[in-house]
Amino acid sequence: MAKKLNMLIFSGEYDKALAALILANTARQMDVDVTMFFAFWGLCLLKNDEKINLEGKSFYEKLFSIMTPKGPEELPLSKMNFSGIGKTMMLEMMEDGEAPKLIDFVNGALNKGVKFYSCKLSMEIMGIDKAELIPEVEVMDAQQYLEDALEADMQLFI
Amino acid sequence: MAKKLNMLIFSGEYDKALAALILANTARQMDVDVTMFFAFWGLCLLKNDEKINLEGKSFYEKLFSIMTPKGPEELPLSKMNFSGIGKTMMLEMMEDGEAPKLIDFVNGALNKGVKFYSCKLSMEIMGIDKAELIPEVEVMDAQQYLEDALEADMQLFI
Amino acid sequence: MAKKLNMLIFSGEYDKALAALILANTARQMDVDVTMFFAFWGLCLLKNDEKINLEGKSFYEKLFSIMTPKGPEELPLSKMNFSGIGKTMMLEMMEDGEAPKLIDFVNGALNKGVKFYSCKLSMEIMGIDKAELIPEVEVMDAQQYLEDALEADMQLFI
Numbered sequence: 001m002a003k004k005l006n007m008l009i010f011s012g013e014y015d016k017a018l019a020a021l022i023l024a025n026t027a028r029q030m031d032v033d034v035t036m037f038f039a040f041w042g043l044c045l046l047k048n049d050e051k052i053n054l055e056g057k058s059f060y061e062k063l064f065s066i067m068t069p070k071g072p073e074e075l076p077l078s079k080m081n082f083s084g085i086g087k088t089m090m091l092e093m094m095e096d097g098e099a100p101k102l103i104d105f106v107n108g109a110l111n112k113g114v115k116f117y118s119c120k121l122s123m124e125i126m127g128i129d130k131a132e133l134i135p136e137v138e139v140m141d142a143q144q145y146l147e148d149a150l151e152a153d154m155q156l157f158i
Numbered sequence: 159m160a161k162k163l164n165m166l167i168f169s170g171e172y173d174k175a176l177a178a179l180i181l182a183n184t185a186r187q188m189d190v191d192v193t194m195f196f197a198f199w200g201l202c203l204l205k206n207d208e209k210i211n212l213e214g215k216s217f218y219e220k221l222f223s224i225m226t227p228k229g230p231e232e233l234p235l236s237k238m239n240f241s242g243i244g245k246t247m248m249l250e251m252m253e254d255g256e257a258p259k260l261i262d263f264v265n266g267a268l269n270k271g272v273k274f275y276s277c278k279l280s281m282e283i284m285g286i287d288k289a290e291l292i293p294e295v296e297v298m299d300a301q302q303y304l305e306d307a308l309e310a311d312m313q314l315f316i
Numbered sequence: 317m318a319k320k321l322n323m324l325i326f327s328g329e330y331d332k333a334l335a336a337l338i339l340a341n342t343a344r345q346m347d348v349d350v351t352m353f354f355a356f357w358g359l360c361l362l363k364n365d366e367k368i369n370l371e372g373k374s375f376y377e378k379l380f381s382i383m384t385p386k387g388p389e390e391l392p393l394s395k396m397n398f399s400g401i402g403k404t405m406m407l408e409m410m411e412d413g414e415a416p417k418l419i420d421f422v423n424g425a426l427n428k429g430v431k432f433y434s435c436k437l438s439m440e441i442m443g444i445d446k447a448e449l450i451p452e453v454e455v456m457d458a459q460q461y462l463e464d465a466l467e468a469d470m471q472l473f474i
Contacts, residue, residue, distance in 0.1 A: 156473040157314040300342040315472040
């Protein structure tokens with residue numbers, strides 16, 4: 001029976017998202033089942049910047065939507081971000097080594113069968129509508145996350 | 159036999175504490191046994207602001223006690239805190255959705271039988287006395303934490 | 317059969333590294349097998365400051381090498397760092413309680429048989445050469461990390 005990896009992606013940072021997606025892609029190449037559950041800031045990674053919609057949002061929800069990253073490439077680094085300078089440096093260093101962009105890792109993971117779920121309560125708190133996320137994502141609540149995670153061989157909170 | 163969830167709460171941030179407490183409450187509703195082990199900054203969540211006592215503390219312990227959050231409602235956000243503006247925004251957004259306060263989640267978890275432990279070594283390093291914490295907390299050392307966590311079905315470091 | 321603990325050390329912060337090393341040392345005293353896999357900022361903990369070498373690095377790799385911590389004692393706190401003041405406070409508080417330095421925990425862990433691995437891809441992205449790390453570290457890729465972690469009884473992302 002296939003092993004199972006479950007990751008709760010809480011943080012909305014470029015480097016942590018990259019690490020999680022590398023693990024997801026690598027695990028699928030090993031035939032490990034992978035679930036990624038995106039909550040709070042992690043939802044920013046799933047935003048489709050062409051679908052962000054301020055209509056129907058409250059004042060604070062609009063402000064929040066404007067102030068948070070609008071998709072994977074806008075995520076900041078967890079450290080040394082310096083208004084984006086550290087991230088530019090890291091991207092330049094990765095291009096030297098010909099590493100792909102974050103969106104390529106997202107698409108690679110989806111193509112390999114990694115399951116993407118967004119946290120229902122986080123979407124409600126942050127005023128994010130399902131239509132604003134990439135279409136491959138399904139909505140899940142905390143109980144469904146726990147049912148999946150408790151059956152997995154390893155769980156990470158990232 | 160009941161499944162077991164073990165969480166090590168290291169960070170002292172409002173949003174991470176909220177996520178952990180939602181998982182703890184949800185897990186108990188599913189009859190999963192839950193242990194929360196609070197270490198370092200996570201101890202701020204357990205502080206009883208009416209019992210904080212500077213007597214007998216060293217100079218640095220006093221300074222630390224004054225500069226760290228005095229209970230759950232004082233915890234900052236992990237991102238976009240902007241001297242509290244981001245947190246005010248999130249609380250406003252939650253009130254629109256009628257979500258309860260952090261202390262309600264703490265009390266809910268305690269009422270449902272979530273076990274709360276504080277890390278002995280962290281208390282020594284940070285100069286925190288057991289009397290300064292909410293009374294339901296028991297002190298545990300790293301070995302006791304590991305014994306519990308190694309028997310659990312899932313472990314998260316938050 | 318011995319229980320197994322696997323930790324992925326992603327963050328390069330003093331307090332999180334200290335927590336991870338305390339768990340590693342304690343687990344070994346309980347005869348638990350321990351693997352620590354250092355990725356991204358976590359690699360800073362393994363740097364040997366006498367061996368850092370800027371030759372052969374690209375412009376950005378040099379800048380990155382200069383701007384990141386050069387070994388365990390240079391790691392900042394995850395919170396309240398205030399240009400190092402918070403860390404000085406914490407170190408003073410630990411000396412009151414006669415706690416050892418981070419490098420003592422690293423050496424203790426190595427002496428007790430904790431296995432230290434550095435992430436191959438992170439080293440490539442950050443331009444870090446094996447010769448710049450402490451000699452006891454072995455290089456591992458994401459697949460080898462996952463194989464080890466999936467067999468462990470608990471996994472933490474720190």
